[in-house]
Amino acid sequence: MKKGIAFKGLAFMVMAAMLALLLAGCGGNETSGNGDKTEKVSITIWHNWTGQDAKAVAMRKIIEDFRTENPAIEVIDEGLPTDGLRTRLRTVAAADEMPDLFVMWPDAMTKEFVKGNLLQPIDEELNANSEWKNNFIPNALDGYTVDGKIYSVPMNLAPSSFIYYNDALFKEHNVKVPETWAEMETAVQTFKDKGIIPIVLGNKTNWVAQSTIFSTLADRITGTDWFLKAVEQDGAKFTDPEFIEALTKLQELGEKGAFQDGFNSIDETQMMQLYFQGKAAMVINGGWALANLVNNAPPEVLDQTHITILPAIEGGKGDPETTAGVVGTGLGVSKKLTGSKKEAAMKLFYEMAGPEGQQATLNSSTLVSYKLDLDKEKAHPLFVELYELMQHVKITPVYDSKLGSATVEVVNNGLQELLTGGKAEDIASKIQNAQATAVGN
Amino acid sequence: MNALRSRRFILTGLAPAVLLYTLFVFVPVIWSAYYGFFNWSGIGEAKYIGLDNYAEILRDPVFWRALKNNVIFVLASVFGQVPLALALAVLLHKSNWLQRFLRSAVFLPMVLSTVVIGMIWQYFYHPQIGILNFLLDSLGLSSWKLDWLSDRDIAIYSLLPPLIWSYVGLYLIIFMSALQNIPGEIHDAAKIDGVSGARKLATITLPIIKNTVQVAVILCISGSLKSFDLVYIMTKGGPAHATELLATYMYNSTFTTYRYGFGSAISTTIMLISLLLIGTSQWLANRNKSKQT
Numbered sequence: 001m002k003k004g005i006a007f008k009g010l011a012f013m014v015m016a017a018m019l020a021l022l023l024a025g026c027g028g029n030e031t032s033g034n035g036d037k038t039e040k041v042s043i044t045i046w047h048n049w050t051g052q053d054a055k056a057v058a059m060r061k062i063i064e065d066f067r068t069e070n071p072a073i074e075v076i077d078e079g080l081p082t083d084g085l086r087t088r089l090r091t092v093a094a095a096d097e098m099p100d101l102f103v104m105w106p107d108a109m110t111k112e113f114v115k116g117n118l119l120q121p122i123d124e125e126l127n128a129n130s131e132w133k134n135n136f137i138p139n140a141l142d143g144y145t146v147d148g149k150i151y152s153v154p155m156n157l158a159p160s161s162f163i164y165y166n167d168a169l170f171k172e173h174n175v176k177v178p179e180t181w182a183e184m185e186t187a188v189q190t191f192k193d194k195g196i197i198p199i200v201l202g203n204k205t206n207w208v209a210q211s212t213i214f215s216t217l218a219d220r221i222t223g224t225d226w227f228l229k230a231v232e233q234d235g236a237k238f239t240d241p242e243f244i245e246a247l248t249k250l251q252e253l254g255e256k257g258a259f260q261d262g263f264n265s266i267d268e269t270q271m272m273q274l275y276f277q278g279k280a281a282m283v284i285n286g287g288w289a290l291a292n293l294v295n296n297a298p299p300e301v302l303d304q305t306h307i308t309i310l311p312a313i314e315g316g317k318g319d320p321e322t323t324a325g326v327v328g329t330g331l332g333v334s335k336k337l338t339g340s341k342k343e344a345a346m347k348l349f350y351e352m353a354g355p356e357g358q359q360a361t362l363n364s365s366t367l368v369s370y371k372l373d374l375d376k377e378k379a380h381p382l383f384v385e386l387y388e389l390m391q392h393v394k395i396t397p398v399y400d401s402k403l404g405s406a407t408v409e410v411v412n413n414g415l416q417e418l419l420t421g422g423k424a425e426d427i428a429s430k431i432q433n434a435q436a437t438a439v440g441n
Numbered sequence: 442m443n444a445l446r447s448r449r450f451i452l453t454g455l456a457p458a459v460l461l462y463t464l465f466v467f468v469p470v471i472w473s474a475y476y477g478f479f480n481w482s483g484i485g486e487a488k489y490i491g492l493d494n495y496a497e498i499l500r501d502p503v504f505w506r507a508l509k510n511n512v513i514f515v516l517a518s519v520f521g522q523v524p525l526a527l528a529l530a531v532l533l534h535k536s537n538w539l540q541r542f543l544r545s546a547v548f549l550p551m552v553l554s555t556v557v558i559g560m561i562w563q564y565f566y567h568p569q570i571g572i573l574n575f576l577l578d579s580l581g582l583s584s585w586k587l588d589w590l591s592d593r594d595i596a597i598y599s600l601l602p603p604l605i606w607s608y609v610g611l612y613l614i615i616f617m618s619a620l621q622n623i624p625g626e627i628h629d630a631a632k633i634d635g636v637s638g639a640r641k642l643a644t645i646t647l648p649i650i651k652n653t654v655q656v657a658v659i660l661c662i663s664g665s666l667k668s669f670d671l672v673y674i675m676t677k678g679g680p681a682h683a684t685e686l687l688a689t690y691m692y693n694s695t696f697t698t699y700r701y702g703f704g705s706a707i708s709t710t711i712m713l714i715s716l717l718l719i720g721t722s723q724w725l726a727n728r729n730k731s732k733q734t
Contacts, residue, residue: 087696090696090699091483094701116484117485205677261591262567262588262589262590264679265566265676266568274569405698405699406698406700409693416679417681
């Protein structure tokens with residue numbers, strides 16, 4: 001009998017020890033939060049300013065300054081790389097556990113988050129400060145407006161398609177910087193013959209070709225109206241001849257050898273490296289690449305680099321003085337915020353997206369959707385060039401900002417297929433099917 | 442009485458593990474199977490659509506390509522890793538310095554993270570600065586140069602060498618320990634009977650470690666059905682779905698196009714396929730056993 005009790009006791013102890021271990025593992029961080037008795041308001045912010053580029057550094061500095069100026073507010077910030085942030089936001093959205101503030105994208109993402117009842121509008125704050133509201137460039141708030149309510153403001157401007165070209169190579173081989181499609185084809189041919197990569201492309205993460213090249217190229221041919229109609233599936237379809245012409249145009253460019261071998265197996269970073277090494281005459285990338293270029297390109301390439309937009313295409317319906325782009329990311333404000341927490345969050349919001357935040361962004365060689373003058377003495381000459389180019393170039397929609405995520409995936413994979421010999425008609429009908437399904441839902 | 446008590450003790454001891462396993466394996470599997478019946482983007486209302494997700498999977502050519510690629514991976518593992526590891530184990534089971542060095546060299550990839558392996562091979566295949574193309578150039582075989590990971594027709598085959606290379610070490614260790622477990626008397630008896638070399642290998646060594654080989658094959662099948670990381674790092678399933686595996690197909694559907702319901706249905710399908718394959722191999726093994734007795 002005594003033995004039995006001892007045995008039972010042992011069994012209990014083993015189990016208790018195991019459970020204790022288990023609980024210790026799970027509950028580690030709960031104790032630290034409760035011990036603090038001061039009236040500290042704590043807010044969380046998730047962002048993608050993790051890199052060493054000027055923009056990320058500037059944004060992190062704003063958070064740092066905010067901390068020192070507001071000792072009563074505890075800011076818990078978490079930085080994630082862009083792709084990771086998007087996925088993570090989706091995941092917490094599914095669990096309804098949004099952070100207080102988070103970097104979010106206009107159009108599709110904003111709409112879905114509003115539909116999921118995760119955001120609160122910021123009209124009140126904007127209307128209370130009309131100078132702030134009215135200084136945004138025209139249509140800048142559209143991507144963040146759902147059913148007449150404004151949910152955020154853009155903190156930058158992201159044109160997604162510029163040609164950065166190495167002028168030394170153009171001069172050396174006596175090539176004209178392309179202003180028409182025919183000139184583009186000549187340039188490609190000449191550079192290819194000389195053993196220089198005409199346009200370096202890194203399309204392993206498959207949004208690159210779509211966002212940086214195809215969105216603008218297609219707009220040149222189809223015009224913006226057609227695209228917006230096709231998105232709504234209202235009077236236009238992705239199987240229309242103009243869209244197939246756009247696909248074919250890109251394929252022809254690829255077949256002429258515009259892109260280096262193996263462009264589907266290197267990513268955007270490696271693509272920029274090849275350009276930095278002076279092995280490529282051109283690289284087509286968004287405005288965001290400029291900060292990277294200025295920080296990382298060796299002087300002999302950087303000093304020779306200039307910026308232009310994709311050339312006009314004869315017979316196309318689009319305005320040639322445009323480039324694809326989106327107003328940049330904004331901060332989402334969680335629906336759950338109230339009282340002093342909301343006050344603290346909106347204060348940080350204004351620091352980052354208000355006039356001073358916009359100025360800091362502009363000073364970090366990043367375009368903004370806000371009316372500000374650039375201090376041309378201080379800015380890098382290449383950024384001044386970009387800034388001046390953007391004074392007369394209009395923005396047209398990027399494919400991945402307007403189409404649903406399922407269709408975007410089909411477009412991205414379709415372009416990879418197209419550039420490795422797929423048939424334009426087949427790809428067009430896949431895209432059409434995907435978008436028809438998405439709109440039907 | 443005593444037996445009952447010790448059984449109770451065993452049950453109490455097992456309970457935490459079973460509890461954890463149920464909580465983190467069975468519950469999510471059932472949960473995920475349940476979501477498979479919904480059209481759900483992760484945000485907002487989930488709409489019940491019955492078996493539509495499954496019907497879509499079966500109609501989706503990408504699914505069939507992923508399945509085909511997975512089968513290629515399983516075959517490459519079973520017929521690449523296992524025989525190679527067996528041959529190496531037989532050759533390297535003595536212990537002079539060269540064999541010790543070679544063993545460590547073969548085992549080395551096992552201690553590397555898949556991310557590192559992926560990066561190494563990506564640079565090996567790199568179209569501009571890759572060693573492989575450079576090697577072909579210097580051998581005068583420039584015409585053999587290919588876009589190893591970029592060409593839709595060959596990308597999946599380019600992934601096989603890293604796959605085989607990275608797991609051979611594991612099976613090498615398993616086979617070596619099996620070989621060392623063969624009692625010395627058997628070797629002595631073989632020597633007395635004058636059996637050596639290839640004949641000894643075929644008639645004595647291999648039959649003795651047959652069970653280990655079977656286990657290795659099962660490990661190989663289930664391991665390569667789960668493959669994800671290597672492909673995700675090296676090609677992300679691209680170009681244009683050419684290297685999509687079931688796991689990357691599921692991941693991309695769930696986290697790139699945000700179709701959580703559809704992704705859950707794919708997970709459930711993968712589980713069913715795995716159960717089917719493992720069930721079949723178990724059945725085959727058992728049938729062989731009952732034949733022998």
